[in-house]
Amino acid sequence: GAVVSQHPSRVICKSGTSVKIECRSLDFQATTMFWYRQFPKQSLMLMATSNEGSKATYEQGVEKDKFLINHASLTLSTLTVTSAHPEDSSFYICSAGPSSYEQYFGPGTRLTVT
């Protein structure tokens, strides 16, 4: 299947700082990418849909000013967690697909805010 990468795989930051997570499609172009968050022992929850060249679409309850999404090219979407707090500690996962019928997931980024 197609390959989606994320960077970094793990990050620890201090409370109040911002953290940027990258999601790349390595062997295909993606006009749409998705960002998910997963807390321990829970399922994945969709945070937002990232659209190349336009604004992201956020799910209900997700603060767009806190979770900034930029999809500046057909192979890269970034999620910036601004002014991170310990409750933002989670596993962040992106997905993208080479066609409307396929979605592949990145390996995830574990964020720990101290």
Next chain:
Amino acid sequence: DAKTTQPTSMDCAEGRAANLPCNHSTISGNEYVYWYRQIHSQGPQYIIHGLKNNETNEMASLIITEDRKSSTLILPHATLRDTAVYYCIVRVGGAAGNKLTFGGGTRVLVKP
């Protein structure tokens, strides 16, 4: 998107077939059935998807009932590495913006 119902957990024996059921009684005609699995601390892995015909690939088989209200994922020879949470998801096909909505999934433990 239609909602799915899966057993919370199940055990299966290594080397035997694992049959994972999924109910999706409100599925619409343009919704596909997708299966993903997530091994601990990794991103979900695509397994298979189908619309109404049974499908088979190198990982698994997908059996969809004629009324499309339920399906079964079959892992033909389970190995210890198949221990994971398996998610059955229904999703409208045909548009890149159609998101995947995850339910609770089935936690599968393959035992020696």
